[in-house]
Amino acid sequence: MQTLTLQTPDDWHLHLRDGDMLQETVPATARCFRRAIAMPNLAPPVRNAEEALAYRDRILAARPEGSYFEPLLTLYLTDHTTPEDIAAASAAGIPAVKLYPAGATTNSAFGVTDLRGRYPVLEALQKHDMLLLIHGEVTDAHIDIFDREKVFIDEKLKPVTEQFPDLKVVFEHITTREAVEFVESTTARVAATITPQHLMLNRNDMLVGGIRPHNYCLPVLKRNIHQQALRQVVASGSPKFFLGTDSAPHVKAMKETACGCAGCYSAWAAIELYAQVFDELEALDKLEGFASHYGPDFYGLPRNTGTITLARQEWTVPESITLADGQPIVPFIAGQPVQWKLVEPL
Numbered sequence: 337m338q339t340l341t342l343q344t345p346d347d348w349h350l351h352l353r354d355g356d357m358l359q360e361t362v363p364a365t366a367r368c369f370r371r372a373i374a375m376p377n378l379a380p381p382v383r384n385a386e387e388a389l390a391y392r393d394r395i396l397a398a399r400p401e402g403s404y405f406e407p408l409l410t411l412y413l414t415d416h417t418t419p420e421d422i423a424a425a426s427a428a429g430i431p432a433v434k435l436y437p438a439g440a441t442t443n444s445a446f447g448v449t450d451l452r453g454r455y456p457v458l459e460a461l462q463k464h465d466m467l468l469l470i471h472g473e474v475t476d477a478h479i480d481i482f483d484r485e486k487v488f489i490d491e492k493l494k495p496v497t498e499q500f501p502d503l504k505v506v507f508e509h510i511t512t513r514e515a516v517e518f519v520e521s522t523t524a525r526v527a528a529t530i531t532p533q534h535l536m537l538n539r540n541d542m543l544v545g546g547i548r549p550h551n552y553c554l555p556v557l558k559r560n561i562h563q564q565a566l567r568q569v570v571a572s573g574s575p576k577f578f579l580g581t582d583s584a585p586h587v588k589a590m591k592e593t594a595c596g597c598a599g600c601y602s603a604w605a606a607i608e609l610y611a612q613v614f615d616e617l618e619a620l621d622k623l624e625g626f627a628s629h630y631g632p633d634f635y636g637l638p639r640n641t642g643t644i645t646l647a648r649q650e651w652t653v654p655e656s657i658t659l660a661d662g663q664p665i666v667p668f669i670a671g672q673p674v675q676w677k678l679v680e681p682l
């Protein structure tokens with residue numbers, strides 16, 4: 337197969353950031369994704385419907401000429417979120433709320449410290465048919481960082497899914513075999529997103545031959561057996577697993593430093609890298625379901641009309657991208673070849 341035409345895809349997990357950065361991130365995603373779940377971990381976070389709608393307007397203002405890109409907003413669940421906030425968000429058409437355990441990742445200081453204390457809010461989500469999106473890692477100091485996702489499943493996720501059987505939950509950016517097994521074995525109300533970096537890399541790619549800060553993201557890359565479990569499940573075509581890039585830009589100075597930020601900026605190459613992975617797996621026929629069907633089906637939204645086309649054509653990811661203020665960002669897979677190219681964008 338030399339070209340691949342896909343029904344227009346969506347990105348179900350994306351960091352667009354805010355302010356001038358939107359001029360960079362919105363066009364990068366709008367070139368091939370019609371919709372994207374815009375993560376709310378701004379500083380300060382998006383905490384209510386009013387803030388979400390204002391953020392939506394700022395994103396829309398950064399769309400390239402003629403783009404129909406549609407951001408889907410989320411609220412950041414805090415210890416102070418109320419059922420009334422959820423009712424207002426539902427009325428405003430906001431599809432989902434994001435749970436960050438406090439301290440788990442970038443800008444998660446406002447996150448939840450006591451999940452059980454939030455159960456009335458989860459009750460409200462279930463009632464309004466909104467989704468709960470989860471960064472699934474425990475944050476206890478004594479739990480090894482490579483075990484934080486696995487422990488989260490047993491200690492936090494299982495109890496939530498048992499207590500709220502009708503609540504739709506997306507276990508975001510999964511990284512482990514245990515997460516794959518949990519999602520496969522539980523109810524149809526639980527699905528997961530998978531990033532390009534967790535399909536392409538394992539922890540050796542971050543730590544062997546020198547530390548590679550641009551491959552550092554959270555949840556952190558795991559050992560090879562976990563990478564293989566993720567690859568197998570996307571190749572299987574299971575509708576419980578769909579595309580969420582977790583493209584998460586940080587300027588170069590924040591990545592190449594003594595205490596670097598977590599996140600890979602993949603937006604300019606994401607759909608191409610997924611195509612490369614599915615090609616390696618001899619599962620290109622499964623890419624459209626993963627990228628364009630299973631996400632909207634799970635969210636209860638219509639699938640997109642229109643198409644994009646990729647061709648088997650090698651190109652090289654730039655070493656650096658310069659923001660309007662002159663600051664560089666080193667993109668994911670910088671300077672490396674990619675085997676598929678977007679030839680007919682949106």
Ligand SMILES: NC(=O)N[C@@H](CC(=O)O)C(=O)O
Pocket residue numbers: 351377441442471552553554555582584585598599600
């Ligand atoms: N994935 C990351 O490593 N970073 C994300 C936050 C997140 O998705 O956890 C970010 O906002 O930078």
Ligand SMILES: [Zn+2]
Pocket residue numbers: 441471508509554555
């Ligand atoms: Zn996260």
Ligand SMILES: [Zn+2]
Pocket residue numbers: 349350351375582584
């Ligand atoms: Zn993320």
